[in-house]
Every structure is written in C-alpha cells, then in structure tokens.
Amino acid sequence: MPFTEEFYKHLGQRGVSRAEALQQAQQVMLQDPNFQAPSFWASYVLVGSWF
Incomplete structure (x- = not known):
C-alpha cells in the first residue's frame, strides 16, 4: 500500500481537502504494522494552499 495511492484515494472523495x-493517508499507514515506521509517511508535506 504505497502512501501516494492512499493519498489520492482520499483526495478523490468529494469534500476532502488536501x-x-x-x-x-497517514492514519491508514499507521494502522498497518508493516508501514508504521515514519519513513513510510512522514516525509510528505503540503506546500502552499491546503484547501
């Protein structure tokens, strides 16, 4: 379960901001024991408008 796949899955939902x-997506990764390490999800940062 790549992080970007989870991010875009959630982003595609109506009414969900970036x-x-x-x-x-970070919460989903934290629930999977194979991806709980911050190296899988912590490096992603939003830049600019978060809306």
Whole structure:
C-alpha cells in the first residue's frame, strides 16, 4: 500500500481537502504494522494552499 495511492484515494472523495487527504493517508499507514515506521509517511508535506 504505497502512501501516494492512499493519498489520492482520499483526495478523490468529494469534500476532502488536501490536508485531510494527507492526514487520512497517514492514519491508514499507521494502522498497518508493516508501514508504521515514519519513513513510510512522514516525509510528505503540503506546500502552499491546503484547501
């Protein structure tokens, strides 16, 4: 489960901002024991408008 796949899955939902999609993708990664290490999800940062 790549992080970007989770991010865009959430971003494609109506009414979900980029910041919310990022947070939801991070939460999904944290729930999977194979991807809990910050190296899988912590390096992603939003730049500019978060809306």
